[in-house]
Amino acid sequence: MGFFSSDKYTKPGKGIEKDGKQKRPLFRFFEILWRKKYKFIGIxxxxxxxxxxxxxxxxxxxxxxISLYGAFSGSADWAVNLLESGQISRYFQFMLFFAVFLTSVPIFAVGPLQAGFSxxxxxxxxxEPCFLWHDFITKSRSNRKLAWQVSLINGIAATVLILNFTAYLIxxxxxxxxxxxxxxxxxxIVAFVIIALFMILVMMNLYMYNMMVTFKVTLRQLYKNSFILVMMKWLPNLLMLIFEGILIAIPIFLIFTKYFDFIVTLVLYLFITPAFIGFLNNFYIYPTVKKYLIDNPNADKSENGGTDDNAAVAAEEKTSTGRFENGMWIED
Incomplete structure (x- = not known):
C-alpha cells in the first residue's frame, strides 16, 4: 500500500496565488497535468x-x-462467418473502444464513485487543495443518492438507445x-433520432457530475441545466467528444500487432485514461458552468430555484473550509 500511503496523496496542492496572473489555458492544462501526474495516476x-x-x-x-443482430439478421451461422472472415479481432476492438469511451465520458459508471472522481x-x-482518498470517499457519500439516480437513468437510457440502434441495423x-x-x-429519420438522442445523452454527461458536486440541485434541475448547456454549446461539445474518441481509438485501432493493442489500451485505462479524459472534460466545461451558473444569480441551481442570492452563494460550492496545522487539515 506504499503507493497510496505516500505523502504526496495527503498533502494539498500548492494552489494558485491570490490575484496571480492566469496562464493561457493550454499551458495551464499541461502544467497542472504534469505537476499532478502522480495524483492523476493515484485517483x-x-x-x-x-x-x-x-x-x-x-x-x-x-x-x-451483436448477438441480437446475428440472431435476427437472417444469418444463422453469423458467428462462424465472423471467425472465418478474420473479423473477430475487429469485433473485439470495437467492444474495447466502447467500453473505454462510455466509461470515461461517462455514460456507464457507479454514480457515487463518479461524483467523488469528478x-x-x-x-x-x-x-484547490484536495486529498485523494478522503475527498473521493467524502464526496461519493455526500452525493450518493442523486448520483445513483443519475447513473441508473443514464445507463438504462443508453442501453435502450443501443438496442434500438441494433433493431434499426436489423x-x-x-x-x-x-x-x-x-x-x-x-x-x-429513425437512425438520425437515435444517434442524436445518444449524442445528447453523452454530451449531458460532460456536465452532470461536475454540477452535482458544485451545486445543491435536484434531479430535474441537473438534467435541465445539462440539457440547456448542451444545446448552447452543442458544436464545441460534439467536437470535444470526437477529439476524446480519437484519443481513445489511437492505441486500439492503430497498433496492428496482435493482442498488443489490447495490452496497451488496458495499461492506459488502468493508469491514466479515465483521469485524463475526466480532467479534460472538467477543464473544458468549467468556464461554461462558471459563466452561466456560478456567476449567474438567476440560474436554476439550488433547491430554492436559485432566486435567493444568499442561498445561491451558500450552495455554490460544496467545498469545506479550513486550514492546515502540523500537516493536518482542520475544518473551521
Whole structure:
C-alpha cells in the first residue's frame, strides 16, 4: 500500500496565488497535468479498481447487441462467418473502444464513485487543495443518492438507445429478412433520432457530475441545466467528444500487432485514461458552468430555484473550509 500511503496523496496542492496572473489555458492544462501526474495516476487506479463492473457491463451490452443482430439478421451461422472472415479481432476492438469511451465520458459508471472522481477533477482544474482518498470517499457519500439516480437513468437510457440502434441495423439490412418492410426515408429519420438522442445523452454527461458536486440541485434541475448547456454549446461539445474518441481509438485501432493493442489500451485505462479524459472534460466545461451558473444569480441551481442570492452563494460550492496545522487539515 506504499503507493497510496505516500505523502504526496495527503498533502494539498500548492494552489494558485491570490490575484496571480492566469496562464493561457493550454499551458495551464499541461502544467497542472504534469505537476499532478502522480495524483492523476493515484485517483485513476482508485476509480478504475472500484468501478471495474462498468466496463464489464458495457462489454455485456455490446455482446447482447451483436448477438441480437446475428440472431435476427437472417444469418444463422453469423458467428462462424465472423471467425472465418478474420473479423473477430475487429469485433473485439470495437467492444474495447466502447467500453473505454462510455466509461470515461461517462455514460456507464457507479454514480457515487463518479461524483467523488469528478470532485477531484474539478479541484485539479481550480487548483484547490484536495486529498485523494478522503475527498473521493467524502464526496461519493455526500452525493450518493442523486448520483445513483443519475447513473441508473443514464445507463438504462443508453442501453435502450443501443438496442434500438441494433433493431434499426436489423431492419435496414438489405440482405436481411426485413429488407424493404419500412421505407428508406423513415429508416433515415429513425437512425438520425437515435444517434442524436445518444449524442445528447453523452454530451449531458460532460456536465452532470461536475454540477452535482458544485451545486445543491435536484434531479430535474441537473438534467435541465445539462440539457440547456448542451444545446448552447452543442458544436464545441460534439467536437470535444470526437477529439476524446480519437484519443481513445489511437492505441486500439492503430497498433496492428496482435493482442498488443489490447495490452496497451488496458495499461492506459488502468493508469491514466479515465483521469485524463475526466480532467479534460472538467477543464473544458468549467468556464461554461462558471459563466452561466456560478456567476449567474438567476440560474436554476439550488433547491430554492436559485432566486435567493444568499442561498445561491451558500450552495455554490460544496467545498469545506479550513486550514492546515502540523500537516493536518482542520475544518473551521
Amino acid at each position: 485513476n487506479l482508485i476509480y478504475v479498481l472500484l468501478n471495474i463492473l462498468s466496463p464489464v457491463l458495457v462489454c455485456g451490452i455490446f455482446y447482447v447487441a 470532485y477531484i477533477m474539478k479541484s485539479f482544474v481550480k487548483e 431492419i435496414s439490412d438489405p440482405k436481411g429478412p426485413y429488407a424493404g418492410v419500412i421505407p428508406g426515408f423513415l429508416l433515415f
